[in-house]
Amino acid sequence: MSGRRRRGSMPGNRGHVGPGLDKLDRRGVDGGVRGVDKLDRRTGDPARLAAFRALRAVTAEGAYANLVLAEHTAGLSHRDAGFATELVAGTCRSLGYYDAIISLAGGRPLTTLQPAVVDLLRLGAHQLLELRVPSHAAVAATVNLARTAVSQRVTGVVNAILRKIAALDADGWAERLRAERDDAEALIARHPQWIIDAFGEVLPAAELPALLAADNAPPSPHLVVRPDLAEVAELGGTPLRWSPFGALASGNPAEIAAVHQGRAGVQDEGSQLVAWALSRPDAPFGPWLDLCAGPGGKAALLAGLARRQHTALLASELQPHRAALVARALHAYPDPTPLVIAADGTRPAWPANAFARVMLDAPCSGLGALRRRPESRWRRQPSDLDDLVPLQRALLATAIASARPGGLIAYVTCSPHHRETVEVVEAAAGVELLDASEALPEVPDAARGHYVQLWPHRHGTDAMFLALLRKTEATQ
Incomplete structure (x- = not known):
């Protein structure tokens, strides 16, 4: 039997009890x-x-x-x-x-x-x-x-x-x-040094202790309605500060009727805000695309927002079992139910220049969600980005190719790391960079240059990164 560590397992806990x-x-x-x-x-x-x-x-x-x-x-x-x-x-x-x-x-x-x-x-x-x-x-x-x-x-x-x-x-x-x-x-501080260093590259040094402390505090669950299927008042908790679609959970979410019926769900306010931001600037009329839709939280919110603009959402997810989770998140919407497919985002199953708005919540290191996935800080290594960054760039290229000229692309990661945020966006072609903070004027202290960067210690959300791009010309 090989002595190599099983992928995804924790290091340093293998062996036997010593003699005696x-x-x-x-x-x-x-x-x-x-x-x-x-x-x-x-x-x-x-x-x-x-x-x-x-x-x-x-x-x-x-x-x-x-x-x-x-x-x-x-x-x-x-x-x-x-x-x-x-x-x-x-x-x-x-x-x-x-x-x-x-x-x-x-x-x-x-x-x-x-x-x-x-x-x-x-x-x-x-x-x-x-x-x-x-x-x-x-x-x-x-x-x-x-x-x-x-x-x-x-x-x-x-x-x-x-x-x-x-x-x-x-x-x-x-x-x-x-x-x-x-x-x-x-x-x-309960963080590997490389993660602390990565945070320090994009956050003022004076705020770093507050961020690490916030990462170590269990988060309060946030709830979100499916637009026009439920009202925030049905959720029972205090409305969220900036998202008009959510509330703090005041008990077991599964016991709330709207959640049980699929008319609402559990979703961090940061995820709600970046989805809302995609819907707000002007864009051509046409269908919307969620390129990496699993497990379905953003897709469920985007589907309702698309319906309000009299259009439809296509939700695509690579893994079939995650595509099934997306379909479950969308099942409460009446006909026409949003279409969910299992497809490779780097080899799109749709024509170019087809969508008015495209959401790319790219696979990432997840360093912005350490409150909710505390074990991930010890699993991740700096070398993980060597595989993630090329994938993120390829998926962003697909997102841009999929958008119509003048269409909007939201590039989102649940990580503030410079390599998988700003560097990925700066390498993109065929787009102009919008000021993302103008799409979320309600949220204070969120601008990171032309981008939006949410923080647990500032906003009580995951550390979501958002870039808003507008496609400048047709893709062949």
Whole structure:
């Protein structure tokens, strides 16, 4: 079997429990774990078990935390689901930080521990250093989880390392990391250094700490109506600051009738704003195109906006399963239902010069959505952009070719990184650059030159980038 890491899995959590550590199994926690066993038999620990299983899917299988959490917390009480969600999201957010602490506390590389043991230690570290869980309870519960979910054999090493972690608080560990790691400040900020550097290239230095802090704060879900299918008042929450289509979620979105019926959905306000911006400047009359439509949030909003202008939307998505998600997001619209196809955006299945408005929400690094996908900051590498940028340029060329002369193209990424935003747009031909901020005059402090750049710490949204382009001549 190859020793290469499986694509999408987390580094540094592969190996075996070192020799002699099984002898620690009988030490227990604070003199014994029988009380915890009794408690587990009586009440169980469904929240921690769900969190462990979800985290294993994230680290071993490359799953997205928000998706696997929904799967593993289904059927739990509201309290248990909330605790499991905080355990997984908080652990994913601080993964590199906790890994450094675990390595120091254990006096060994993480590669000498079983992957499942590393995940147990990560969950335990989060409880010890960030949550209001008493140290003895956090250690005891994690040891018991190790016994239940993995094996009795690993309880000793889990107990030993967690007790060493519990010997210092968060401030104490920060001091130790600063003394022993060159990358300590980045780890304490819960971001790899290359991401901090990328943010620093496009954001004033004085704002960088606020952005990193905002990335580390769980976001409040935003809801959005499908235009003319539902009213914002039906969503129940406070209306959003700038988007006229959304509201803050005040409870479980799935319990809202409009969401359940497909007349509304969950969508960050930043995504709502960039879709709205495409609809506002003058453009020729004609159909609209969403070039990379999955999973369907922007397409659902654009479809309603297109109907208001008495035209139709074509939604295209490369992956068939994501195209199915787009179709589901659009199903509530009456006939004629927006057309959804599975097609390669770099090899368009439609003629050139066909669309009045084109949305390209390009595949990107996702550095602007670290609040909602906290694990992605540890998965991404600078080299990922070497593959993404050529794809983004090819897709933008398709978007331009697909537009009619005088038509509008919105180039959007959920990333502020210079290489996949400004550099991609500046390489485009056959277009003139519009001032995107003029399409969103309601939104303050959003201009980045002629572009729009939203920020979590300024706007409470994902860090969405928007360029608006107008096609200048027909494409052959």
